[in-house]
Amino acid sequence: MDPLPAGTGDERTVLVRLDPDLRWLLPPRLRGAGERVLGFDPDATVGHLVQTAGVPLTEVGDLVLDGAPAAPDARTRSGSVIEVHPVLRPQPVPPGGFLLDVGLGALARRLRLLGLDAAWSNAADDPELVVQTVAEDRVLLTQDRRLLMRRALPQGALVRGSDPDDQLTDVLDRFVPVLAPLTRCTACNGALVPVAKAEVTAQLEPGTRRSFDDFSRCTRCGRVYWRGAHARRIDALVAQAGVAGGRPRDGIGG
Known part of the structure; x- marks a missing residue:
């Protein structure tokens, strides 16, 4: 799925909106707005779209899809808005280190x-x-x-x-x-x-x-x-x- 530039006028898009703590992961030209417009794909999950926007799921905490909490495997619709929040700190260290x-x-x-x-x-x-x-x-x-x-x-x-x-x-x-x-x-x-x-x-x-x-x-x-x-x-x-x-x-x- 190819990212689309903002303001394309294409209604078949999904907007990924990042918390300020994650905006440094966007291309420099998009960091001010903190958003990335992607093409809509009915088979793409929320997690896939977030990673397409440039954010590994390891860095993601809560996800909100069209105003409601969502899991990474949730599906979007055309015009959906995904809000991405950072992983909560501190995290536990796994047994192996x-x-x-x-x-x-x-x-x-x-x-x-x-x-x-x-x-x-x-x-x-x-x-x-x-x-x-x-x-x-x-x-x-x-x-x-x-x-x-x-x-x-x-x-x-x-x-x-x-x-x-x-x-x-x-x-x-x-x-x-x-x-x-x-x-x-x-x-x-x-x-x-x-x-x-x-x-x-x-x-x-x-x-x-x-x-x-x-x-x-x-x-x-x-x-x-x-x-x-x-x-x-x-x-x-x-x-x-x-x-x-x-x-x-x-x-x-x-």
């Missing part, structure tokens, strides 16, 4: 520093991400709208912001997860467990051996951690997490 696409590696490391289960690979393609999301009961974080529109994807979130710190703010605002700093390996996402200094002495630089006594080791890759290695970064991220709901969220293009 987060899965990030290849473009969000810096965000994955920040989430891991805060102790959050954040799976990431720089080689996973879209079909693999969908399979992993289902198999491990994770929520897929991405900035690729088309990926979120795949029918087989059960849960996902469109991450806002171009800077990793802004992305982190958005994710923490949307999901408000319980933080456990320095309990995850930033390199591989494995769990960290306390380890006696004597067991890791050979892996430490002389200055580290002299200055620190408490260490953790990754159960997956064996990397060693201590408080001094990430103290300032962790403190900054925890502080950022505390104000995540109060900072503005910037949109992304695409």
